[in-house]
Amino acid sequence: MSRHGAPSAVSCDSNPHPVNFYAGIATGKITPELVKEFLTREGEVLLSKGEDHYYFVRERFNAEHSPLDFLFVNRAGFNGMIRFNRKGGFNIPFCRKPQRFAQTYVTKIVNQVAWVSKIIKAKEFTFKCQDFNKTIQDASPNDIIYRDPPCIERHVDYYNGWDDGHERELFDRLSGFAGKFILSTWHRNDYRENEYVKGL
Numbered sequence: 695m696s697r698h699g700a701p702s703a704v705s706c707d708s709n710p711h712p713v714n715f716y717a718g719i720a721t722g723k724i725t726p727e728l729v730k731e732f733l734t735r736e737g738e739v740l741l742s743k744g745e746d747h748y749y750f751v752r753e754r755f756n757a758e759h760s761p762l763d764f765l766f767v768n769r770a771g772f773n774g775m776i777r778f779n780r781k782g783g784f785n786i787p788f789c790r791k792p793q794r795f796a797q798t799y800v801t802k803i804v805n806q807v808a809w810v811s812k813i814i815k816a817k818e819f820t821f822k823c824q825d826f827n828k829t830i831q832d833a834s835p836n837d838i839i840y841r842d843p844p845c846i847e848r849h850v851d852y853y854n855g856w857d858d859g860h861e862r863e864l865f866d867r868l869s870g871f872a873g874k875f876i877l878s879t880w881h882r883n884d885y886r887e888n889e890y891v892k893g894l
């Protein structure tokens with residue numbers, strides 16, 4: 695509980711860009727109206743100029759780190775993937791759909807932003823860019839931790855990597871946590887199982 699009696703929540707990620715995006719919604723810097731205006735405008739340019747405009751916005755994002763540009767490249771990049779190179783540059787190629795920001799898709803995103811904004815306002819949310827170790831360390835036994843780490847041995851290159859050491863460290867930290875936790879991970883696909891589910 696926060697000092698106002700409202701339930702409070704801390705949302706953390708090691709990637710500063712989604713954190714900045716959600717923090718922007720929390721402070722009112724990013725609103726559904728602004729998102730609609732931005733995506734409609736940039737979407738029209740994308741439609742007329744094609745992939746050159748995607749790469750223009752990607753370059754602008756890598757130079758200025760605007761949360762709205764992050765939204766644009768995330769939604770117009772291949773398969774909605776998030777991946778950065780060693781220098782911290784977003785490097786996902788274009789999804790090859792110049793009509794990406796058709797009105798129905800913009801409305802869908804705007805509704806998602808409105809929904810997130812409503813949730814954030816109903817609780818007292820704080821957004822932090824920090825490692826999971828610190829988040830777990832700062833939690834008290836009355837807290838519930840929800841952890842959604844990269845899927846070990848699958849797509850893990852969101853911002854920093856995720857390997858065996860990270861998975862085991864997370865296991866140790868959560869095992870040592872006195873409160874309750876929820877952990878999302880993958881179980882199996884058509885070809886193999888996640889051995890860590892049984893092993894840890």
Ligand SMILES: C[S@@+](CC[C@H](N)C(=O)[O-])C[C@H]1O[C@@H](n2cnc3c(N)ncnc32)[C@H](O)[C@@H]1O
Binds near residue numbers: 706708827
């Ligand atoms: C499966 S994604 C989940 C993202 C989020 N739950 C969502 O649905 O948008 C895994 C997330 O873990 C983050 N991550 C990777 N290593 C981390 C670390 N050491 N500490 C905190 N977050 C980390 C990645 O940046 C990525 O955003």
